[in-house]
Amino acid sequence: MTPERLVAFSDGVVAIIITIMVLEIKVPASEDADTFASLKPLIPTFLAYLLSFIHVGLYWNNHHHIYKLVKHVNGKALWANLFFLFSLSLIPFTTDWLGEHYKSEAPVILYGINLLLCGAAYQLMASILKKIKGNESLAGSLGKDIKGNASVILYILGIAGSVFYPYIGIMVYIIVACIWLVPDKRLEVNIIEVDE
Amino acid sequence: MTPERLVAFSDGVVAIIITIMVLEIKVPASEDADTFASLKPLIPTFLAYLLSFIHVGLYWNNHHHIYKLVKHVNGKALWANLFFLFSLSLIPFTTDWLGEHYKSEAPVILYGINLLLCGAAYQLMASILKKIKGNESLAGSLGKDIKGNASVILYILGIAGSVFYPYIGIMVYIIVACIWLVPDKRLEVNIIEVDE
Amino acid sequence: MTPERLVAFSDGVVAIIITIMVLEIKVPASEDADTFASLKPLIPTFLAYLLSFIHVGLYWNNHHHIYKLVKHVNGKALWANLFFLFSLSLIPFTTDWLGEHYKSEAPVILYGINLLLCGAAYQLMASILKKIKGNESLAGSLGKDIKGNASVILYILGIAGSVFYPYIGIMVYIIVACIWLVPDKRLEVNIIEVDE
Amino acid sequence: MTPERLVAFSDGVVAIIITIMVLEIKVPASEDADTFASLKPLIPTFLAYLLSFIHVGLYWNNHHHIYKLVKHVNGKALWANLFFLFSLSLIPFTTDWLGEHYKSEAPVILYGINLLLCGAAYQLMASILKKIKGNESLAGSLGKDIKGNASVILYILGIAGSVFYPYIGIMVYIIVACIWLVPDKRLEVNIIEVDE
Numbered sequence: 001m002t003p004e005r006l007v008a009f010s011d012g013v014v015a016i017i018i019t020i021m022v023l024e025i026k027v028p029a030s031e032d033a034d035t036f037a038s039l040k041p042l043i044p045t046f047l048a049y050l051l052s053f054i055h056v057g058l059y060w061n062n063h064h065h066i067y068k069l070v071k072h073v074n075g076k077a078l079w080a081n082l083f084f085l086f087s088l089s090l091i092p093f094t095t096d097w098l099g100e101h102y103k104s105e106a107p108v109i110l111y112g113i114n115l116l117l118c119g120a121a122y123q124l125m126a127s128i129l130k131k132i133k134g135n136e137s138l139a140g141s142l143g144k145d146i147k148g149n150a151s152v153i154l155y156i157l158g159i160a161g162s163v164f165y166p167y168i169g170i171m172v173y174i175i176v177a178c179i180w181l182v183p184d185k186r187l188e189v190n191i192i193e194v195d196e
Numbered sequence: 197m198t199p200e201r202l203v204a205f206s207d208g209v210v211a212i213i214i215t216i217m218v219l220e221i222k223v224p225a226s227e228d229a230d231t232f233a234s235l236k237p238l239i240p241t242f243l244a245y246l247l248s249f250i251h252v253g254l255y256w257n258n259h260h261h262i263y264k265l266v267k268h269v270n271g272k273a274l275w276a277n278l279f280f281l282f283s284l285s286l287i288p289f290t291t292d293w294l295g296e297h298y299k300s301e302a303p304v305i306l307y308g309i310n311l312l313l314c315g316a317a318y319q320l321m322a323s324i325l326k327k328i329k330g331n332e333s334l335a336g337s338l339g340k341d342i343k344g345n346a347s348v349i350l351y352i353l354g355i356a357g358s359v360f361y362p363y364i365g366i367m368v369y370i371i372v373a374c375i376w377l378v379p380d381k382r383l384e385v386n387i388i389e390v391d392e
Numbered sequence: 393m394t395p396e397r398l399v400a401f402s403d404g405v406v407a408i409i410i411t412i413m414v415l416e417i418k419v420p421a422s423e424d425a426d427t428f429a430s431l432k433p434l435i436p437t438f439l440a441y442l443l444s445f446i447h448v449g450l451y452w453n454n455h456h457h458i459y460k461l462v463k464h465v466n467g468k469a470l471w472a473n474l475f476f477l478f479s480l481s482l483i484p485f486t487t488d489w490l491g492e493h494y495k496s497e498a499p500v501i502l503y504g505i506n507l508l509l510c511g512a513a514y515q516l517m518a519s520i521l522k523k524i525k526g527n528e529s530l531a532g533s534l535g536k537d538i539k540g541n542a543s544v545i546l547y548i549l550g551i552a553g554s555v556f557y558p559y560i561g562i563m564v565y566i567i568v569a570c571i572w573l574v575p576d577k578r579l580e581v582n583i584i585e586v587d588e
Numbered sequence: 589m590t591p592e593r594l595v596a597f598s599d600g601v602v603a604i605i606i607t608i609m610v611l612e613i614k615v616p617a618s619e620d621a622d623t624f625a626s627l628k629p630l631i632p633t634f635l636a637y638l639l640s641f642i643h644v645g646l647y648w649n650n651h652h653h654i655y656k657l658v659k660h661v662n663g664k665a666l667w668a669n670l671f672f673l674f675s676l677s678l679i680p681f682t683t684d685w686l687g688e689h690y691k692s693e694a695p696v697i698l699y700g701i702n703l704l705l706c707g708a709a710y711q712l713m714a715s716i717l718k719k720i721k722g723n724e725s726l727a728g729s730l731g732k733d734i735k736g737n738a739s740v741i742l743y744i745l746g747i748a749g750s751v752f753y754p755y756i757g758i759m760v761y762i763i764v765a766c767i768w769l770v771p772d773k774r775l776e777v778n779i780i781e782v783d784e
Binding site for chain 4 (some may be wrong): 478488
């Protein structure tokens, strides 16, 4: 099986997830609902949306990078990909909860657990894809996935920190986003080599 | 007619169905809405979502498998596919109802009827596709669709059981999901043969 | 310009329209919300959804058929297609209103106007596509678009009838759906000729 | 990296944005909810939706045009495209706010800022794409992007005008939409040259 349709379906699901989050930002219904002041209570929700947009965007970018090197998928990989999409599909819910209660432990911890689940599902999918015959170039390029492993460790630290002080968790999740915003030279180089 | 666009359109519809279900899981609005305890009433809804995600995912997987072997479609097949997508599109509604009232007969029965409708629509579509000239390899591979037929029988048993005790239905629907989670060797083998 | 991306984008928009309509069917919130009896008030909404699903489905089928024969598009055709998609995007709203007030004149008339708008936008798009160099085979196949013209006339009759008695309009809209459910031999034949 | 998947993902996101806006137009719930009169309060929301549909449509058209000439993308371009999609994803929110309070300064100003953000993000993406090796034909065709620059200037004028009188802003945003509705001969000519 070739990965074309898996990729197209994943793009569809990720496109929906990244877009419907904004539906949770409701227009103010207060008495002064036509002033900029009325938007002030929406700022945490908006920032939570921005953080999640970046996280979903980076997972899409990584998905894009990994499948550039994938020649074959099997039934197991299809389900691993679905599990990864399921993890991502929970982000609109945890983002919404985080935006409403960013000062409380539980929402910050759950948001971190959701990100950790996405990271773990992504690693699981990658490790299944690597073992499929024909995907040797992927195995090579992912040899030392420093960023991926660092993210997982940071997510765990963030969750642990949130138990004491929620702002620690939020800071850590922002740091992970920043790490990924720097393009992954390692994979880009490999793709160029494979293309040539 | 070639099936490329039918497949792309179906992927879009299924991607939306599988994703919008999560929108029904609303952030708690109770007084203790920032604690893990406040999420407790959402657990049945979440589990119903998980069950439906797996069911929609398996139908997408099967759709993927079947159209790998389809070379031609006709007007009748287009409408059969639309009927299949229509059945799937009802799942967010029946899932939502099941999540809210999983202890009552009616929601469990309706959820089973919805799954049965999806299964029947899928079988109808497969039987139409098999008869189209050029799809002989599909006809061969689906010769004895044990899993497909078993699912339909199990759905009916689940619906019947729910009339007496709703938990029976839920257990049966979970069993069907588990059956399908095991990758379909039969079709995978055939695809490899066709590819070679 | 080739129509590939226009087609993919249209598929996305139509997939969303056809799927989000079902979100308007809300789970009952009455006291007996876990019985089949509580679903009874949803029946008109469900039937309105079914009617709209068929209409959107038939427009997607027609879009599919027409673009099979289109080799080139231009800026004008892109906007005509967007106008067509805009008409379709209003269907979830008019369907919802129809489902809630199917016995009243205004919602039935507005639903008919919406369908008429879709039909007119589709004809406009087809006539623009026909004039583009390279689409001669399309021009030939659409020579006498009996179904298309009949639909437009029936929509107008339905709207006019609804002014006196809303049921007339609903009956006529159902008849149009039935006319289109019969596959369009004319275009299918032409596609086969073109393919060969 | 080739832009195929970036384009498909962008199409998905834009298709969702352009479609979910209509979900904000809620069926009337007043006592006379089955009359045309009950729709009157929805007219501003509907017109705001129409204006945003055209704006999102024109950005999609431009995206379509630009990527016709793009042969290669890099990690930076992926993120610039995501930033552009993020700007677009805010339009359903600002449109909804504009529709409800089109006579107030703040919503008209914010809507203009949103459009300006989209325009700026688009220009940023175009300037990044131009510098990538292999996209020389794009660089040539965008040499003097009169429409693009004019839009940005008009958006700023509209925002400034809204501070004094909101109708000025709305008029300017409509003018920008009209400017773009005229197909871009400049790019179309270039594409033909490149194709030949």
